Amino acid sequence: MAAKNRAARSRHKAEVMRSRRIPCPYIKGDIVSVHTGKELKAVGEFLAYDAKKNRVFLLGRMLVKHFVKADPNNNKAGGEVHTELSIHVSNTALNCPHCSKPTRLVRRETWSAGDERNAAGMRWDWQCRECGESVPRNPKKD
Ligand SMILES: [Zn+2]
Secondary structure, eight states: OOOSSHHHHHHHHHHHHHHOOOOOOOOTTOEEEEOSGGGTTOEEEEEEEETTTTEEEETTOSEEEEEEOOBTTTTBOOEEEEEEOEEEGGGEEEEOTTTOOEEOEEEEEEEOTTOSSOTTOEEEEEEETTTOOBOOOOGGGO
């Protein structure tokens, strides 16, 4: 697409970035740290992923407070309610379960005798970039 001017080009780029789908990098039980905004350097457990908006929900992070009216018919108490808002994935990183640092995972081949996956004992393994320990991921894409 040939954009006419600078504004149109930047608008086009923003549209491309918005439409790009990032697959969820986290699995259940992951500890995720935040790198921007009011929750800078905060850590939370991975709750859910919004695949359309590429946003992550973390347990107890980005809390907003609102007030709910009591509902006596359904036996619900009113008052303060806290709910989580989402954070964009690019502003988060996985905390390694071994060294508890925010890291990226690298895919390396590891060798072990008697591995059932491969006769030669070779398998691909996700490892922490900092400490080199193996971090279990979804084995579907091996
Ligand atoms: Zn590590």
